[in-house]
Amino acid sequence: MLPVQPDRFLADLHNLRRFGAAGVAKGVIRPAFSDADVAAREWLAAQMTEAGLKPRFDAVGNLFGLAKGRGILLGSHSDSQPAGGWLDGAFGVIAALEVARAAQDAGGPPVSVVSFQDEEGRFGATVGSGVWTGAVPLAEADNAVDDAGVTLASARRAMAHLAGDPVPSDRFTGFIEPHIEQGPWLEQAGHAVGVVTTIVGLRQIEVTLDGQQNHAGTTSMALRRDAVQGMVAIASALNARLAEVATERTVWTIGRVVVSPNAGSIVPGRCVFSVQWRDADSARLDRMETIIRDTVAEVAAARGLRLNVGEQPALPPVAMDAHLQDLLARSAEDFAPGRWQRMPSGAVHDAGYVARVLPVAMLFVPSIGGISHDFAEDTDEADLVAGLRVLAGAVARTG
Amino acid sequence: MLPVQPDRFLADLHNLRRFGAAGVAKGVIRPAFSDADVAAREWLAAQMTEAGLKPRFDAVGNLFGLAKGRGILLGSHSDSQPAGGWLDGAFGVIAALEVARAAQDAGGPPVSVVSFQDEEGRFGATVGSGVWTGAVPLAEADNAVDDAGVTLASARRAMAHLAGDPVPSDRFTGFIEPHIEQGPWLEQAGHAVGVVTTIVGLRQIEVTLDGQQNHAGTTSMALRRDAVQGMVAIASALNARLAEVATERTVWTIGRVVVSPNAGSIVPGRCVFSVQWRDADSARLDRMETIIRDTVAEVAAARGLRLNVGEQPALPPVAMDAHLQDLLARSAEDFAPGRWQRMPSGAVHDAGYVARVLPVAMLFVPSIGGISHDFAEDTDEADLVAGLRVLAGAVARTG
Numbered sequence: 001m002l003p004v005q006p007d008r009f010l011a012d013l014h015n016l017r018r019f020g021a022a023g024v025a026k027g028v029i030r031p032a033f034s035d036a037d038v039a040a041r042e043w044l045a046a047q048m049t050e051a052g053l054k055p056r057f058d059a060v061g062n063l064f065g066l067a068k069g070r071g072i073l074l075g076s077h078s079d080s081q082p083a084g085g086w087l088d089g090a091f092g093v094i095a096a097l098e099v100a101r102a103a104q105d106a107g108g109p110p111v112s113v114v115s116f117q118d119e120e121g122r123f124g125a126t127v128g129s130g131v132w133t134g135a136v137p138l139a140e141a142d143n144a145v146d147d148a149g150v151t152l153a154s155a156r157r158a159m160a161h162l163a164g165d166p167v168p169s170d171r172f173t174g175f176i177e178p179h180i181e182q183g184p185w186l187e188q189a190g191h192a193v194g195v196v197t198t199i200v201g202l203r204q205i206e207v208t209l210d211g212q213q214n215h216a217g218t219t220s221m222a223l224r225r226d227a228v229q230g231m232v233a234i235a236s237a238l239n240a241r242l243a244e245v246a247t248e249r250t251v252w253t254i255g256r257v258v259v260s261p262n263a264g265s266i267v268p269g270r271c272v273f274s275v276q277w278r279d280a281d282s283a284r285l286d287r288m289e290t291i292i293r294d295t296v297a298e299v300a301a302a303r304g305l306r307l308n309v310g311e312q313p314a315l316p317p318v319a320m321d322a323h324l325q326d327l328l329a330r331s332a333e334d335f336a337p338g339r340w341q342r343m344p345s346g347a348v349h350d351a352g353y354v355a356r357v358l359p360v361a362m363l364f365v366p367s368i369g370g371i372s373h374d375f376a377e378d379t380d381e382a383d384l385v386a387g388l389r390v391l392a393g394a395v396a397r398t399g
Numbered sequence: 400m401l402p403v404q405p406d407r408f409l410a411d412l413h414n415l416r417r418f419g420a421a422g423v424a425k426g427v428i429r430p431a432f433s434d435a436d437v438a439a440r441e442w443l444a445a446q447m448t449e450a451g452l453k454p455r456f457d458a459v460g461n462l463f464g465l466a467k468g469r470g471i472l473l474g475s476h477s478d479s480q481p482a483g484g485w486l487d488g489a490f491g492v493i494a495a496l497e498v499a500r501a502a503q504d505a506g507g508p509p510v511s512v513v514s515f516q517d518e519e520g521r522f523g524a525t526v527g528s529g530v531w532t533g534a535v536p537l538a539e540a541d542n543a544v545d546d547a548g549v550t551l552a553s554a555r556r557a558m559a560h561l562a563g564d565p566v567p568s569d570r571f572t573g574f575i576e577p578h579i580e581q582g583p584w585l586e587q588a589g590h591a592v593g594v595v596t597t598i599v600g601l602r603q604i605e606v607t608l609d610g611q612q613n614h615a616g617t618t619s620m621a622l623r624r625d626a627v628q629g630m631v632a633i634a635s636a637l638n639a640r641l642a643e644v645a646t647e648r649t650v651w652t653i654g655r656v657v658v659s660p661n662a663g664s665i666v667p668g669r670c671v672f673s674v675q676w677r678d679a680d681s682a683r684l685d686r687m688e689t690i691i692r693d694t695v696a697e698v699a700a701a702r703g704l705r706l707n708v709g710e711q712p713a714l715p716p717v718a719m720d721a722h723l724q725d726l727l728a729r730s731a732e733d734f735a736p737g738r739w740q741r742m743p744s745g746a747v748h749d750a751g752y753v754a755r756v757l758p759v760a761m762l763f764v765p766s767i768g769g770i771s772h773d774f775a776e777d778t779d780e781a782d783l784v785a786g787l788r789v790l791a792g793a794v795a796r797t798g
Contacts, residue, residue, distance in 0.1 A: 183617030
């Protein structure tokens with residue numbers, strides 16, 4: 001058993017929270033490459049050194065704490081949403097640090113730590129792990145711009161003085177990412193720990209409906225080609241049709257809606273909206289895609305709306321490595337007997353990209369009220385410690 | 400019969416179009432107090448002088464061309480939408496000018512002309528007629544700001560050198576506003592002229608639904624409190640319920656939708672949207688309001704969404720004066736026999752405010768394709784001339 005120290009672990013979680021503390025609940029404001037993010041990474045590098053790990057930044061800002069010798073890699077990310085919680089990413093990084101410290105104290109196995117850069121999507125989601133695994137060429141990622149029009153190429157200059165050599169993935173035997181669930185399932189089940197089976201796949205389209213902008217007083221209902229009403233009809237039809245193929249974990253979301261010209265007295269000429277859907281099963285994602293594309297086309301044609309469907313990058317479901325899952329499951333049975341479950345991850349994580357180059361697994365702890373990406377995000381500290389112990393137990397079994 | 404000259408009338412319509420010509424179709428860009436608008440008003444004042452009328456600007460920028468003696472007032476507005484058509488307002492002003500000229504040529508009756516300021520709503524709709532009739536105190540209107548943050552008080556300085564004494568309404572016996580229909584009804588019926596019975600009433604609310612912003616991957620459909628889906632449910636229910644009380648001319652519009660945080664991967668926490676409804680009958684407006692308020696409250700409660708309903712100023716239906724309507728109808732039967740109809744106005748017009756101080760009537764000519772508030776706005780010149788003749792015939796009967 002690795003001698004993890006829960007007090008040291010919790011103290012460092014709170015230490016990390018000071019970087020970009022929002023002053024509202026336990027919230028943090030630590031987006032990638034912000035002053036707070038860079039300072040937090042420099043602090044993390046110092047903790048790694050103190051733990052006997054060799055800190056190494058790569059060109060995109062990922063921070064590795066390298067143990068001597070080939071072994072497991074643990075971690076997540078330390079950047080946050082623009083208005084984020086204290087645990088999203090941070091829990092995984094500090095739990096990794098504590099397990100690595102304990103392994104150093106115990107004389108092995110070799111445990112390395114990572115904090116990937118820009119998981120939260122200032123320049124597109126999971127940028128750091130995408131670049132590290134070669135899925136996204138750095139030259140291509142460099143062209144991405146944030147909401148303020150800043151390119152990644154420009155933003156990462158804030159860390160250029162830290163950048164060292166690339167870290168080859170073959171020095172690691174696998175990757176385990178501990179993370180908060182960010183959903184309601186563990187809390188509802190009364191469980192302390194979840195062993196992830198699959199990261200669900202995600203697909204998204206952007207629908208543009210063009211009707212006829214017109215006067216809202218003089219244009220009869222019968223003659224209108226109202227783009228907002230087209231969106232309403234599509235959303236209603238999708239709710240009915242997708243429910244027929246959905247499991248209780250299948251989700252679909254219209255999260256973005258932009259109306260033009262967007263005035264109370266004008267029949268809307270244009271409505272642009274996103275439709276995103278997620279499921280652990282590629283075949284179900286296919287069935288949903290057929291329903292969504294058919295429904296959008298059918299409603300647009302029936303209402304005389306011009307239709308454009310913009311493609312967004314799709315993420316296929318990613319299965320977790322069976323052996324690493326089993327190590328986590330056996331450790332969960334040791335440290336949280338009867339209080340753990342296997343479950344898919346509804347959210348995208350760095351582990352999804354890392355699975356391209358290493359066997360990966362993920363470990364979840366509950367999110368109170370299922371709340372995340374919000375200052376109010378929180379987890380019972382007893383559950384955080386349970387997650388730490390389960391992780392340490394699984395790592396001990398890899399040695 | 401007043402000796403109107405169609406060629407002179409059409410030439411001046413095209414002359415007015417040069418002020419702020421968009422260079423796209425016959426479109427104009429002549430919003431209130433813009434250089435183009437002020438120049439157009441100075442040109443109009445010169446035409447009034449030439450016609451034997453005395454031009455007079457008031458403090459808010461309305462331009463009157465005053466005939467000697469008490470008599471009918473004709474006109475509309477010469478400001479345009481930011482991207483507007485050449486006839487919206489302009490047709491009524493130039494038709495009024497031509498009839499006034501013909502009356503001067505004929506030795507009577509006294510016909511005065513007006514171009515109200517800011518009908519199109521740079522500072523809120525029908526500002527000039529609202530101020531002239533005392534419905535809106537100038538000091539209050541002065542606080543209104545346009546989309547660029549400019550106040551009316553500041554904008555009207557562009558015309559301060561022109562402002563003269565107020566024009567008392569009791570020097571007029573009534574007001575007739577010729578206007579393009581801005582809707583499809585006359586064209587569909589094959590009619591050249593419409594005699595307006597009522598300007599429909601308008602009510603609007605702004606609905607704010609607050610749900611729970613959350614992660615679009617991890618939040619199950621069953622647990623979501625999705626503000627966009629609340630709007631979709633309300634819009635769908637209103638389409639079904641309002642159809643039960645609507646006539647073919649009743650309209651309702653969700654023209655403005657603002658979603659927050661408005662990202663594809665976030666369950667929307669907030670949706671703000673307008674609901675506007677119009678009808679010629681106050682009792683029907685009441686029934687619609689009950690349905691709308693009940694539906695909004697019912698859907699919000701059922702979905703756990705916090706509801707706020709913001710009030711917008713309501714405009715009651717305005718009946719046109721029966722005597723003036725009859726003069727127009729008899730003239731229409733003379734100059735467009737079998738090719739005219741009585742009809743409500745679905746749009747708001749200056750005549751709505753003027754009805755507070757004078758008997759008013761309105762005369763419509765067709766809009767090709769029902770299109771208005773668009774560079775493509777147009778009317779067959781034969782219909783413009785028919786409208787001119789019907790107006791002149793009605794005015795001759797007032798003498």
